Amino acid sequence: MLLRRSHRHRLLLLHHNHRQSKSFSTLTVPLSHPTYTIWSSNTSLGKTLVSAGISSSFLLSPSSSNAKKFLYLKPLQTGFPSDSDSRFLFQKLSSLSLRRNLPLFSSHSVLLSSLPAAKSFKPNNFSLNDSQEMCELAFYEERKVLKEGKVAPELVSETLYAWEGALSPHLAAEREGGAVGDSELIKKVKRRLEEGLLEDGVERGRLDGFCVVETAGGVASPGASGTLQCDLYRPLRFPGVLVGDGRLGGISGTISAYETLKLRGYDVVAIVIEDHGLANEIPLMSYLRTRVPVFVLPPIPQDPSNDLMEWFDESCNVFNSLKETMLEAYLERMRRLNEMPRRAGDVFWWPFTQHKLVPPSTVTVIDSRCGENFSVYKVQNKEYITQQFDACASWWTQGPDATLQTELARDMGYAAARFGHVMFPENVYEPALECAELLLDGVGKGWATRVYFSDNGSTAIEIALKMAFRKFSSDHGILPELLENNPAESCHELMVLALTGSYHGDTLGAMEAQAPSSYTGFLQQPWYTGRGLFLDPPTVFMHNGKWSLSLPEVFHSGNLEPEDITFRSRDEIFLKSRDKSNLAGLYSSYVSQQLSQYSTFSGTKQIGALIIEPVIQGAGGMHMVDPLFQRMLVNECRHSRIPVIFDEVFTGFWRLGVEAAAELLGCVPDIACFAKLMTGGIIPLSATLATDAVFNSFTGDSKLKALLHGHSYSAHAMGCTAAAKSIKWFKDPITNLNITSEKSQKNVLRELWDAELVEQISSHPSVSRVVALGTLFALELQPDGSDAGYASLYARSLVQMLREDGIYCRPLGNVIYVMCGPCTSPEICTQQLHKLYLKLEEFTQVKRAMKID
């Protein structure tokens, strides 16, 4: 098949953008050698002396191998050229090598600086007419102290960006120009680390290389962009050494700085303080419970004329121990990272996983996450940590970008410290109250008055079912019978009305409300019976760039026009005006007829609740159910006084571009369940919301009439704190740039998926359908009839390729999806779609090639 011209053009563009975006997006950091960040609790506590001491211990110990190389990076230097930590290090190390009579090849360079700094450094090379951008200073100097017959170890000391003012980098950058973006800085650090320890393309042995990255000022001092350095360097998450404060008041500053680093997810392997005669190390070690060793340096001579040579000699043992601690921590980390897949395979029992199909080599080692990205440990020739976009949104829960993650981390610490957990019944505490009020004012607005907290989606559903059945019993005369006679038994048999392909959770009650499938049979849960009337839903999807409707057979006889089953746009699908269409009538009468089979007055079986996932059936395969059909279902059930449950566990909180998917349906439930994204995806918590009428069916004089269901951690403070923060964060246009209210009164997310690209993918020969809505992009692979089960194998290999390209996917049968958070920028989304499209192309070619063979 020839590609259409536009298609080709697009493809070229994609390839082009792809290269760009790839270099932009995938952060890969080598782990071949120890790399540490040198942090400090304040300015002027001796970070550079510590860096120099570590490097001297590494390079200038008489006993050590000489094939060593030490890379010192000072990413941000202010007060330049009079202050230059990289020059200081370079000079001290050169002097120490002479003094100790040990060879050393050292070099020093300064890469870029602001114009004032450049003019001050090289007055002849730069003038005021130069631009305000950073100047390529490209300064380089070197020294060699050689010894006969000995290879000289090597020091590379570098400053990346320098400014003239002796100020915080953000102020210097503001005053002198030369703003440096966070990702630009991170990229440069990463590149220097990759290149720094290479020599003619050959890398040093594991313990023959060593890198330190020295920060500027204190742990939370702003970098050049204004971002705090502890936040700025977070994507790298190098382990750290904290240079603390040995002075009066220094215990406090050191502990606080340590806690600021821990609150960003950093590991700190050692603390170093200068001796001021106050023995600050004693309370520090006691407080840290010997988890982190505290090293004490001799008092630093204050006389500027002192060349510190004697001080370095005196400090030699301390620096040797510090260096050893750093090397050991590095080796321990590597040992642990390498062992993790095997050990995981030995002790874990993963959910939804056939362990026999998971060899250790396929286990993903997640070292950390930062915003939407995993940092994954990999070994491919060499060891490294690489970023992968978490396209599963970690099982559909994730919302935070890197900023919200840090905020949530601090809030989690606060909530744990303020409340730990306190029991809920008959009590009130701030986070639970705030969370409940936010829920009622948001996803429950206009209908719900009560919030029932539990721990996950499945328990929220079990609670919803109990609520619905009670309401039904109350409305249909069963409740008085029960209360008067035996509250334990009844001749009534209640069922749910639900849709085929729906999924509501894995506990038995939730399972009973879904149609039989591989997940529900005797093999999985012998107690499952399927207590529902399950209807096949009409679905909508995009294919070949067009949205259309797929109707179950039962509707095929209906008198339908083409315009009933195709749509000019996705928005058209949600129009309320469809209520007047032929299709609406068809839907209504079908549902009404089904319900009439179980009317209240015939037999013991009754439909006691409707339960649906509004708009998108998630676990069932990312099927978009025709919202018109769901609206008709709700209408008919309301007509028959059957309580309506919306399972918004997956769809709630902006997953589909609106705060609650009910908004897309244009109708409200009696009961709705929320979980997953509710807490920003950081901690389990769920809520079942209900109307006053539902609540009232449980009130009375007897406790036995109350809803007797509860979990110990109901409304736990951390979960409610996270939820309150996330709910507000997601809907506030100041914190969530995706929020727009252009289209309607209500807030919606702007379109995150590039429309043209979505159409393109939907037209791809390997794709049978596409759904793109809110934070969700899903495609179903075209099954290949000649090869049974082929599709899912195909999915698996595509997934593997995507992971290698920096997208962490997990297939859902033969459905591949990319899910972002409510705050993820459209640029990042588009980048993932680009990659997906390219991999789709690649694999279709491989598949074709294999077929021809």
Add this chain to the structure above:
Amino acid sequence: MLLRRSHRHRLLLLHHNHRQSKSFSTLTVPLSHPTYTIWSSNTSLGKTLVSAGISSSFLLSPSSSNAKKFLYLKPLQTGFPSDSDSRFLFQKLSSLSLRRNLPLFSSHSVLLSSLPAAKSFKPNNFSLNDSQEMCELAFYEERKVLKEGKVAPELVSETLYAWEGALSPHLAAEREGGAVGDSELIKKVKRRLEEGLLEDGVERGRLDGFCVVETAGGVASPGASGTLQCDLYRPLRFPGVLVGDGRLGGISGTISAYETLKLRGYDVVAIVIEDHGLANEIPLMSYLRTRVPVFVLPPIPQDPSNDLMEWFDESCNVFNSLKETMLEAYLERMRRLNEMPRRAGDVFWWPFTQHKLVPPSTVTVIDSRCGENFSVYKVQNKEYITQQFDACASWWTQGPDATLQTELARDMGYAAARFGHVMFPENVYEPALECAELLLDGVGKGWATRVYFSDNGSTAIEIALKMAFRKFSSDHGILPELLENNPAESCHELMVLALTGSYHGDTLGAMEAQAPSSYTGFLQQPWYTGRGLFLDPPTVFMHNGKWSLSLPEVFHSGNLEPEDITFRSRDEIFLKSRDKSNLAGLYSSYVSQQLSQYSTFSGTKQIGALIIEPVIQGAGGMHMVDPLFQRMLVNECRHSRIPVIFDEVFTGFWRLGVEAAAELLGCVPDIACFAKLMTGGIIPLSATLATDAVFNSFTGDSKLKALLHGHSYSAHAMGCTAAAKSIKWFKDPITNLNITSEKSQKNVLRELWDAELVEQISSHPSVSRVVALGTLFALELQPDGSDAGYASLYARSLVQMLREDGIYCRPLGNVIYVMCGPCTSPEICTQQLHKLYLKLEEFTQVKRAMKID
């Protein structure tokens, strides 16, 4: 009935101890006026200037009422007498009142000091021969600046403890003597606050009083005992003002100090910095997202001869705004606290609660928790926050003391920042791996090889049932049938063997495994059928100081000796030698006969699993089941190849004095469920542990054979981090002083409940039985036959009295229990039992009196 002499003696002793312990335990802090802590990110940043500024704004504004009183407390002063912040404040305020021509009555006092400080201050009054204890300095001075016809506002400026050395308080106390215990200090602060704003027993109007407590050094500087001040003052949890750092590097120190306070659960209402020309307030405000206002003070003159009068004038507006912010925050907090019960009643749907029976006045407002205690907001004439011992261990989950709570809070922040949440299947990350390995090396030691994570006890049970049924199917030939034919259906009907009175959770699967009760009927869950063979268990308890056995009727015909049904000690109940008793034979044959009714080869109904709560049935009423009976059950089931599930959700992790209650039974399960205390009680997480044989019944080539059950937050990083920390903390004798291994090889908790007192309570006429084991003390109230339902009403009123006495209880029917954490000291436990005993006495008397009437 006459009391035995020993009983009387004991009672007297109790009354005596009670008074002592009460004054020791119940911390009550008034909220009648704004009270703030002044914190600082470092020494010498001007905390006292800020305190002085706030007090001057409060007392010396021309427009303000003159009936005002400001209390300034400096709990810890070093460098005394040359440094005295309370004197400084006193002097500056006196001078300002003169300068501003406004009346002021000010006083200054220093209560206690070390001997060197006392000698230096009053050389004639103290000599070297005096003890090393703190000296009663009792220094007092006052000044009056009066104005005709005007009432003078009042300043009280006080130092509580002073040392001579200009050092951190912990060093000064070490060098000069005069250690001050944390609780002693807290008590004194609390007392001074209570007394300070009283005058002739009359308190000032709400906004006519104002208190500040100024700390020493930085937020995390050690106090006199060595405890960091941020930890030391935590039980008071006053809102704070943070004096930050306007210098170079000060942004970092200020943010870190702010985070250290948040990590202790403090609220910070304002930050104040001195202007050093660096505009540090801009990045601070940006970082804090305008949540906390940042105030900037004019540069502070450095010349010691400057009396600062002009500076105070210049700063006047800043301090006025700061004071307004503090007043507003106070009013907002009070408004919120007062509204909370009503608002909670409007929006919450509490679990297990009949809302009609909960008027707002009975709702408990929990402001925070610290270790084992709630801080509860109360209004009784005046508003205050009072401590209540959380005797419910917050629905049976709690473990941390105040130290572990702080550690967990930091760990929660770290885990959230490092991982947020990352999906689990086929992945590995450090906290999940560490947690799983600790579980297998602890509660699963010797039998379990796999860990299946989920969110709460109920889901852990649902998973356990699925595991057990698969194992049973595999062992009994059902599995091959399923795999060959239809995996969805089978002619087999599997049931559980379980005990009457057992409770396993509120989701349907867990409910089905328990015997019918008020919690399971149609009224609660129409789908419940009770899929089990439920046996009545024999129970043991203490009554009248003796442990004895209560046998169900079915065993009454047995040929039993008195020694079979009474025990000399609690330990005797657990002896393995009982396996050879008549009773053991009786139990065995009974169980075996019951099982034979459902033998594999007769009919479709089969017993597919045994499920029991080892030793204690929690929710069923704190019944202690005869461990011999449970051991025989396990033996017989093993014999019939029926998988054994231990539900250790309640009993696990030291609840019963051993890490897993299975240790008490002396036998192991095939599957066990853990939750609640597993995370230290801070966050929901559960684990289902299983043997290799169970795991293997799910392995195969098909994913459909895998256990297809999972929750989005499976093995979430924060939960696993909390669990790993708590598991280690509880079992380590260094962190948990209750751990002892005297009695056996295995670690056990020392006896927490005073043996004599337990016997005493068990002999009380209102008590029908007592169970004391591990962290659990429970008593059942003697029901009063003449008044049906009386017992539970009786329980409720007893509970109300206990709450007023500082014990937060919640009755379980007519069972009252006190539950502590694994680290709670026996002294604290005894204190609660004392209170309980006294209230029991009091109420029995009330009951008797009512009867006579």
